[in-house]
Amino acid sequence: MRSKVWVGMVLLMVALLMISGCAKKAVRTDGDVSQAGQDAAALEAEKARRAAEIEAARLAAERDAKRLAEEARLREARNQFMNEHIYFEFDSAALTPTAVSVLKEKGAWLDKERAVNVLIEGHCDERGTNEYNLALGERRAQSAKAFLVDMGISPSRLSTVSYGEERPLDPGQNEAAWAKNRRAQFVVE
Amino acid sequence: MNFSDNFLGGRVRRWRRGFLVLGSLLALAVAVCPSASAADYGYIDLTNPYLRKIPLAIPDFKSVSGDPATVELAREGARLASQTLDFTGYFSIINPGAFLVDPKTMGVTETDVDFKAWTGIGSELLITGLASLSGGVVDLELRLFDTVKQERLLGKRYTARQADLPRLIRRFCSEVLMLLTGNPGPFESQIVFVSGGNGQKEIYTCDFDGGNPQAFTRHGNISLAPSWSTDGLWISYTSYQRGRPDLYIRHRLENRGAVVAEKGINLNGQWVPGRFELAATLSFSGDEEIYLLSGGGKIIKRLTQQPDIDVSPTFSPDGGRMAFVSKRSGSPQIYVMDMGSGHTERLTFEGPYNTQPSWSPKGGRIAYTAMEKNRIDIRMIEIETRRIVQLTQGSGDNESPSWSPDGSLIAFSSTREGPSRIYVMTSFGTDQRRLLSLPGAQSQPDWSPNGIQ
Incomplete structure (x- = not known):
């Protein structure tokens, strides 16, 4: 009798366990299969979206950086064009080899920047006399212009003005200052 | 001019004639000396008329009344006359401290001047004045004496508004120079020049002696290279007023x-003597060439034809020849062109850089x-x-x-005292002195004809 009770109890417990187990399982199974699948997909999508976003941002940043770098490069090129002067020997409007290589860079830049017009200023050092230097400054500007025109730059984009000895870069009265002042400058108009 | 100016008596003509001898001697001396100097251009010739200056006494003018205003005017008149005549470099003005007679009581006419008292202090010439002043009108008698010969050379009586005293004195001084040198001198001329700094240069004018400086332009930019028309009515110059060096004729x-x-x-140049025409350098052809322009700014013709810099035209007094600077031989040198034939010859061969020619109004130099x-x-x-x-050296x-305008003096710019200023010297390089000093720097003087005030 006692053993029957035990068996009965065990069976009951098993049954109970099974029921509870099944019941539990049934509940969980339902939820798990659909929900978990959805969650994972969303996660994946989210991940992908995020990644795409990050990638897009990265690309944008890269593009920005490239654009900025390009802008900086253009600005730099423009600044260099504006700030790099060519220099002349005393009482001469002949282009030195250095002046020629600088002018070649300027010509290449002008060839790319088709919308740009340039004013070429001719300058002299303070030695010599004003009127003659005004003429000499004009010849220096003309020398630079002629070189650029030979490179294929349209003369209509290039104008000249001579300031003679009126606008020195360096007011010093020594050869270093004079050498700086014997120049042609390029101004983007 | 608001003042009359009359001869004092008829003897003047005779004395004038007598004194022309001295005048021509002086002129002769001026003409002869450069050749004596010739040995080497490194040194200024010292045997010139400015070495042996004529001792001249100009005591305070005498006042007809003791009225302080008249006394002051009389003193001022003598001071102005001394300063004006001293400017020429022909005279040595005797220090009033050496005078043996009291200007207040001395004789001023040929009948009462104590000539010995003047020759006694080395004076060879004497100017006396007798002034009165009433109602703002000056009445001034001025006389020039040769104290050695004890003769009156010149006598003039002027009446003018008191404010015109400086002009009156200049008029008389012009008469004195006319008598002594055959030319009235520069006393009724002006100088145009450039003044400024820091990229801003304006055209100014001043009297022959640097007095009365006035701005002629107010462009607020760079203006330079001014010159006078030979009638003194026009001033031309180059200005960056519109951003480029344009030529203005005003x-x-x-x-x-x-x-x-x-x-x-x-680029402005010089005017053709006696004509309403000027020469200027234009580069529109792609090359700096000298053109003859009308005073109205129209191109009459191109004067130079060489493919390099041609600038700074200046004309002989008769307008028949033009000197200019050209780089045609490789360095800037001065050339002379016959205006009729166009025939051109190189003038300067000494030195690597010769520019800014200015033709003497007396010609020849x-x-x-x-x-x-x-x-x-x-x-x-x-x-x-x-x-x-060589007229300047080492400064x-x-x-x-x-x-x-009389060809006796040369104005120029110099940095001898720091910033560039306008100076003047005699045509022999003597008596170099600064004319004026304004803020900034002064440069590029151009002297007007006489008689423009």
Whole structure:
């Protein structure tokens, strides 16, 4: 009798366990299969979206950086064009080899920047006399212009003005200052 | 002029004639000396009329009344006369401290001047004045005496408004010079020049002696290279008023004129004597060439035809020849062109850099600026003989010579005292002195004809 009770109890417990187990399982199974699948997909999508976003941002940043770098490069090129002067020997409007290589860079830049017009200023050092230097400054500007025109730059984009000895870069009265002042400058108009 | 000016008596004509001898001697001395100097242009010739200056006494003028205003006016008149005549470099003005007679009581006419008292202190010439003043009108009798010969050379009586005293004195001084040298001198002339700094230069004018400086332009930009028309009515110059070097031709007193704004440089030059025409350097052809322009700014014709810099035209007194600077031989040198035939000859061969020619109004000589071994100095060349005299030396950079209308003096710019200023010297290089000093720097003087005030 006692053993029957035990068996009965065990069976009951098993049954109970099974029921509870099944019941539990049934509940969980339902939820798990659909929900978990959805969650994972969303996660994946989210991940992908995020990644795409990050990638897009990265690309944008890269593009920005490239654009900025390009802008900086253009600005730099423009600044260099504006700030790099060519220099002349005393009482001469002949282009030195250095002046020629600088002018070649300027010509290449002008060839790319088709919308740009340039004013070429001719300058002299303070030695010599004003009127003659005004003429000499004009010849220096003309020398630079002629070189650029030979490179294929349209003369209509290039104008000249001579300031003679009126606008020195360096007011010093020594050869270093004079050498700086014997120049042609390029101004983007 | 608001004052009358009359001869005092008829004897003057005779004395004038007598004194022309002295005048021509002086002129002869001026003409002869450069050749004596010739040996080497390194030194200024010292045997010139400015070495032996004529001792001249100008005591305070005498006042008819003891009225303090008249006394002061009389003193001021004598001071102005001394200053004006001293400017020429011909005279040594005797220090009043040496006078043996009291100007207040001395005789002023030929009958009562104590000539011995004047020769006793070395005076050879004497100017006396007798002044009265009433109702703001000055009445002034002025006399010039040769104290050695004890003769009156000149007598003039002037009446003028008191404010015109300086002009009156200048008029008399012109008479004195006319008598002594055959030319009235520079006392009724002006000088136009450039003044400013820091990229802002304006055109100014001043009296012959640097007095009364006035701004002629107010462009607020760079203006330079001014010159007078030979009737003194027009001033031309180059200005960056519109951003490029354009040529402006403006009436001196009236608001009218013309602008020459060809492509490239429009660089002012000098006017053709006696004509309403000027020469200027234009580069619109792609090359700096000298053109003859009408005073209205129209191109009459191209004068130079060489493919390099041609600038700084200046004309002989008769307008028949033009000197200018050209780089055609490789360095800037001075050339002379016959205006009729166009025949051109190189004038300067000494030194690597000769520019800024200025033709003497007496003809025959050209002052110019020479640069050698980084020194810039004024030289003068006799056109016929090509003999060269160096006029400045060892005192800063000296540039832009311009002759006084009588050909006796040369204005120029110099950095001898620091910033560039306007100076004047005799045509022999003596008596160099600063004319004026304004804020900034002054340069590029050009002397007007006489008689423009």
